Amino acid sequence: MPEVLDEAPIKTSGLNHYFGTGDARIQALFNVNLEIPRGSLTILMGPSGSGKTTLLTLIGCLRVIEEGSVHLLGHELNGASEAAFVSLRRRLGFIFQAHNLHESLTATQNVLMGLQVHGTVDPKKGRDAALHILGLLGLSDRCDYLPGNLSGGQKQRVAVARALVSNPEIILADEPTAALDRESGRKVVQMLKTLGQVRGTTTVIVTHDPRILEMADRIITLEDGRIVSDDLQ
Template structure:
């Protein structure tokens, strides 16, 4: 990996199933993601967007081809290396995956636990700060049952960001958010990219946020058919 590209996929192929049921999901994917950028993956359902995201984020085993993530090859990587790399990543999924028995702040604090034993006061302060940035400063001690769907998703975004990850992988993070909140969440992610060098890869069907992307990559039937540099 060169210093400009924390993610690089080369000749990446992927299959699901075995035997006669085996079906190829990705075909010869070549993609470089620039440091600090917001790269958005778009395309119809079933085009391979989420499969690609999970391969780049070491959530799925690389079968064929190469993925270089933060200077480490994922094809054939050990479990220990994959675990270490995941600690440097933040994940946001359409399903917010919050713990129902924990408050918003406690859910965000959980995002810090993979980084070691941070003093409780410091962890609470960091979680409160991030929740304030996503517009939930007045909901710190609310349980998920008392939050709307959009508010739960903003808690999930704060949890992904609180550990100051090198890379954020987001799958439909704005699906449950209104237009203004969607724009604010994506703007926050972009600002972190500028200020901290945080790189983001996002799958979305939300055309409202495409104008904030640095690059828009279109997939169809498991292939990249278009890649547009919005800054060119």
């Protein structure tokens, strides 16, 4: 199916999701309807267990859609093949609270992995891109360090660099600033906001961090699997 470029890159309609089976089956999301415009920075908030991360993983092709519709970059995910999921994931950037760095690779090599998922990469161009993004995140002097020699905040910034280096169309981030001090956290979010303004990159962030709320274009609050507020900033 061809992509419609003027269409919102993320749309959900009547989205429900469940965990468990039989008597243990629990509904995690209830009739979630969303439309997130291109280039925006949206924050998902709510208490633990409210469905924020479940929604993020459904949008990111990390879970199968059970009921309802998710349109991602013009493609319907309900009933999509694994091949379609893989193809769409390559157009996304993921930032998780658990940075998931490879301990045997340097910071630069970890960032390069964000390019290698897209296929063959020119070694020099790839390294230049990795060094550039690490420099923007204040890690120029840590490029050749292994994760074991980096602080928690530095590891998280490497994970952010890995997500951004391929210029993804959508960035999905789960607590990206949790391990960062105020200045570093705001710098990361400002980078994401700038990417939206300059390149049209769409960002969705799950967070409990009140320090970054004012930087959002929109704040959506979930409770018990339902959207209870949706505020434009």
